[in-house]
Amino acid sequence: MLRRGLRCGDFAGHSEEISADCGLCRRIGQGPAIQQASARKIGIMNQNQSNASVEPPKKRSLWRQPAGVYLVSATEFWERFSYYGMTAMLVLFLSSAIPDGGLGWSRDEALHAYGIFGGAAFALPALGGWICDRWLGHHRGVVGGGLGILAGNAALFAAGYVLGEMRTILAMAGLALVVFGTGLLKPAVSALIGGLYDSEDGDARQAGYTLFMMGIWLGSIGGTIFSGAFGEALGWRWGFLASAVGMALGLCLYLAQSDRLIGTMQRQPQAEIAANRQKGSVPGACLAIACMTFFTAIYAIAFYQKAGVLTLMVRDSTERFAFGATIPAALFLTVSTVGFVLLAPVAQMIDDKLAAQGRQPDIFMKQAAGLAALLIGYFFFIGAANESAGGGLHSPLWIVAGYLFFSVGDVLIWPPQISTISRIAPAHRVGLLIGVWYVTVGxxxxxxxWLGPLASEIGQVSYFISIQALLGVSIVILLVLRWTVPALRRAADPDAE
Structure with a gap:
């Protein structure tokens, strides 16, 4: 619906065509231009109504999206470059000896600290989303958050040049700034995508968020390769500097192009925008969002083992020598992200075909399938643990195969979830509810x-089996709720309004 009708080259961020049906046109075009265009369009339709029926809106392909989607996706690419590059090094940096540039913490202390940092980085977006909805607007949330992340990585870089307590103080201050910045930026940049679509554009919106998530994972690949590898090879501070440079590039790109490709509307608090936006509430929306976010937390428990227990497993027990060199442990984290980038376009095409046939699975069926993909992936990690149980090294193929199933889970979880929340959430609470969803990820x-140290106490095999049991029980409960609670089924309908 975004590109039907007449030309609207005068409107920032939407230079293709104008339509009275388009939410973006209605929000930007408040003057006489939109009224005249609407009148002309109505006249054309009335003239042709007796001769032919109005054609239904064409399906939007994955790549044919508003230009603002590409800008926001590129901005998020650099933010995730910074974040995932830093987190790929975090446990290793905290647990490395002080002479090696680390903090000299124990393995368990480093894992607990990672859990606190990661939880806070995903929990603060609820507060950040509320602040952006209420006062800042999404544009200022992106800029303020980006500056916080940049300052945090700069502090971590500076920590490499000092010793003693000052190193710890600078490192903790840097992590706090990254958490603060992420809390503002994540809900704001995620909501910007949804603001480029009308509420009826459910399939196009999901395609837009698929591109957005591809930007996220491409950024994580780049960050892990450059920042993580620089940190391991040259010293941790250089990895943190690479993360800071990445965030600076993202901010410069966004500030240079946001007015032209997105417009100035998102500079207003979302509550003010919602006052002029007509959007009915979806029956059962809040219950559906609560259900999605709860099971997303279960998914995240299993998924984010890869940055803790699984990364340490790769470092200590995986055969990483190949082609005359040792592959950095952090590099294995890119397997699932490369898999996502390759699988996402294919998955979107399949989803579009199923939608055209009236057989598109709803959001809860996709979520159950995503949980099942992770459950299958853990069979490969169990195989790896068994192979190296005698003190030897296991084949890296176990890790690669397991992470490829993580890729399948990501495709089924992330784009559909965030797209659905942005579509069915009340207009004045989009940022807040996206932030609440990030809280459960956190x-x-x-x-x-927090659970990571249990792998040392009960053994890796028992630990991985416990995670599989959690995933299996969650799948059963989710499907039972989906079939027995009518409000969930109504909200899950892709065409629900």
Whole structure:
């Protein structure tokens, strides 16, 4: 619906066509231009109504999206470059000896600290989303958050040049700034995507968020390769500097192009925008969002083991020598992200075909399938643990195969979830509810780090089987709720209004 009708080259961020049906046009075009265009469009339709029926809106392909989607996705690419590059090094940095540039913490202390940091980074977006909805607006949330992340990585870089307590103080201050910045930026940048679509554009919106998530994972690949590898090879401070430079590039790009490709509307608090936006509430929306976020936390507990227990497993027990060199442990984290980038376009095409046939699975069926993909992936990690149980090294193929199933889970979880929340949430609470969704991801992230030391106590195989049991029980409960609670089924309908 975004591109039907007449030309609207005068409107920032939407230079294709104008339509009275388009939410973006209605929000930007408050003057006589939109009224005249609407009148002309109505006249054309009335003239042709007796001769032909109005054609239904064409399906939007994955790549044919508003230009603002590409800008926001590129901005998020650099933010995730910074974040995932830093987190790929975090446990290793905290647990490295002081002469090696680390803090000299124990393995368990480093895992607990990672859990606290990751949980806070995903929990603060609830507060940040509320602040952006209420006062700042999404544009200022992106800029303020980006500056906080940049300052945090700069502090971590500076920590490499000092010793003693000052190193710890600078490192903790840097992590706090990254958490603060992430709390503002994540809900704001995620909500910007949804603001580029009308409420009826459910399939196009999901495609837009698929591109957005591809930007996220491409950024995580770049960050892990450059920042993580720099940190391991040259010293941790250089990895943190690479993360700071990445965030600076993202901010410069966004500030240079946001007015032209997104417009100035998102500079207003969302509550003010909602006052002029007509959007009915979806029956059962809050219950559906609560259900999605709860099971997303379960997913995150299993998924984010890869930055803790699984990364340490790769470092200590995986055969990483190949082609005359040792592959950095952090590099294995890119397997699931590369898999997502490759699988996402294919998954979107399949989803579009199923939608055209009236057989598109709803959000809860996709979520159950995503949980099942992780459950299958853990069979490969169990195989790896068994192979290295005698003190030897296991094949890296176990890790690669397991992470590829993580890729399948990501495709089924992340784009559909955030797209659905942005579509069915009340207009004046989009940022807040996206932030609440991130909170549950943060809870899962924290629990992943908090539970991590159990792998040493009960053994890796028993630990991985316990995670599989959690995933299996969650799948059963989710499907039972989906079939027995009518409000969930109504909200899950892709065409629900």
């Amino acid at each position: 809870v899962g992230n924290y629990m992943a780090g």
